[in-house]
Amino acid sequence: MAAVQSLFTNGIVNGYGKNDKVSIATSVARYATSNETGLEGPDQVLVANEDTVWDADGRVRIKIDQCQNDEFKPISIPGLLMQTAKKYPNCPALISRPGVDGSRTTITYKEYERQVRTVAKAFLHLGLERHHSVCILGFNTPEWFISDIAAIYAGGFAAGIYTTNSPEACQYCAESSRANIIVVEDAKQLEKILQVKKSLPKLKAIIQYDGIPSAKDVLSWSELIEIGEKQSDDKLNAVLRTIGINECCTLVYTSGTVGNPKAVMLSHDNLLTDAKAVQVAAGFGRESTHEMIVSFLPLSHVAAQVVDIFTCMLMAGTVYFADKNALRGSLLDTLLAARPTAFLGVPRVWEKIYEKMQVVARNNGPIKRWIASWAKAQGLRHHMSRETRPSWGFLLAKWLVFNKVKAALGLERCHLFATAAAPLSDDIKKYFMSLDIIIIDAYGMSECAGAHTLCTQADFRLGSVGRTLPGFFTKLDAIDATGEGEVCMGGRHVFMGYLHDPEKTREAKDENGWLHSGDLGKIDAEGFLYVTGRMKELIITAGGENIPPVRIEQLLVKECPGLSNAMLIGDRKKYCTILVTLKTEINTETGEPMDPLASDALKWAKSLGSKSRTLPEVLNSQDPLVYKGIQEAIDATNEKAISNAHRVQKFRILPHDFSVPTGELGPTLKLRRNFVLKKYANLIDDMYKE
The missing domain is CATH 3.30.300.30 (ANL, C-terminal domain)
Known part of the structure; x- marks a missing residue:
């Protein structure tokens, strides 16, 4: 048991829940049952004796805290999609971005799983090897999702590449991940790969999913589907039987601001444990309405993957795709069309919305401005004082102003407004709060599969990134006289290691399994984490x-x-x-x-x-x-x-x-x-x- 508890023996930490300071030394953990044969996948835990690995075919142990219920039972990504497709076959899963004629295509969960299987069979036929990658280079579309999950079904790694990457940066990602297949969006992204193709000896196929490729030996998406439909299920089913929940299925590349980006190895369990924790803490799937989110943040980033792909899959939600100009001004059109129930935006997105709203407000007449000022005062007072029962003034303001503002933004159905990736100023948060839009913070990093802490609509603190998500743990290392220390994270969501990079892995993840974030922070008496700076940015x-x-x-x-x-x-x-x-x-x-x-x-x-x-x-x-x-x-x-x-x-x-x-x-x-x-x-x- 001492070895099992190695993650949980290093000081006082914060778990999830109000005033939930616990000594991790008293936590009881157990290993998930390992399967010796390796022939019962994909929802099996393969034999493993390590907590950290950096080899492509490495496996890690899964520690399950006693407090976690069946909601957190380990499951693979293929197992989850099969389960959701069986339970909700006709539920809309993906709604495509507009075509040339402006129309959108809806894909149900049954069709989603079928298309994933078809593409996975095509990938195997084209030569995708076990523990090699399918790199994906393009803006958010159903094809991006399907390629990502199909790579995992076929026993490979899904590896997103940022669309802003240079040809050389694309080459590095493809080379380091041993890419057998690269999926690109269009001719612009294809050109980057063609420039470096000769330097990628392991590359066996290139697929373009938008438009008809003009380059030789590049497959279109329809040709890929045709190849997959001709294959039997035998090879795919055989590969699925070898998959383990505790092995790598996705590579997320860090930003690489210093040197080359690192390839973060994430397992099925890393990603789905984090997605489940986000779902539980945020209250996804508990509303009377069907969950709908808009996908527009880069899918190469772990936050977009966890929310858009995996959390939605867990709750059988619907993903509505924005067009590629979303961050250049067309996002509002998508929000008005989709009317999402949850919206995640990076700070710059909220800042741009704020700036546009300021322009509109200045053009209002004096009476409208007076009403708006009065209403915003009601909204800010209500939320800052945490009134349990809304006053008549707040209810009137909601009817006169707040509901109309939300409708104008396409956010009238939203029960969750979130920001992540960087700090958003408290002044902008207060502005939206005055309009009954509570923007909550999420905090995490690629190495913890997405989010680690989260505020909630009902329980937040300005300036805080929230409390630790359920099943996870936070501690501060090397605390100074001010109460600040390095934020360290523990839990099943902490990454396996950096691919082929033991030195960097050991720097980030210590021998007890704690992930060292490099961020400075404080934790208050109620368990709220405040990130006060970046050690390297300091x-x-x-x-x-x-x-x-x-x-x-x-x-x-x-x-x-x-x-x-x-x-x-x-x-x-x-x-x-x-x-x-x-x-x-x-x-x-x-x-x-x-x-x-x-x-x-x-x-x-x-x-x-x-x-x-x-x-x-x-x-x-x-x-x-x-x-x-x-x-x-x-x-x-x-x-x-x-x-x-x-x-x-x-x-x-x-x-x-x-x-x-x-x-x-x-x-x-x-x-x-x-x-x-x-x-x-x-x-x-x-x-x-x-």
């Missing part, structure tokens, strides 16, 4: 002072309505400086920032007396009024500094806003700090010239 000045940059950046953007982004500089420097970007219009086709100032920035500039209407006008003239306005915002931010070392001494305006096409933001819209440091090294150096 700025350490030449004077040795530790400065978490996010707080300062958020304060400055709040002080200056014309700013879109800010990034603090100061690591190993004598003082702090900051890079800022002005809000500009966005090219809806490419997502690239343009020269004209956005309406917020333009209004702010005019309030200062500036006549500049574009970013080049501001930079070329060194517009004194705009520069003075930013400096005043910096001065106001400095007034809130906790020490002189936290004060910003200089700033520079960048030649364009941060974006994915220009490289400063990653696919999930996280700031790529190392990239910005390299790209704007000359500007940064200029600020430190004496």
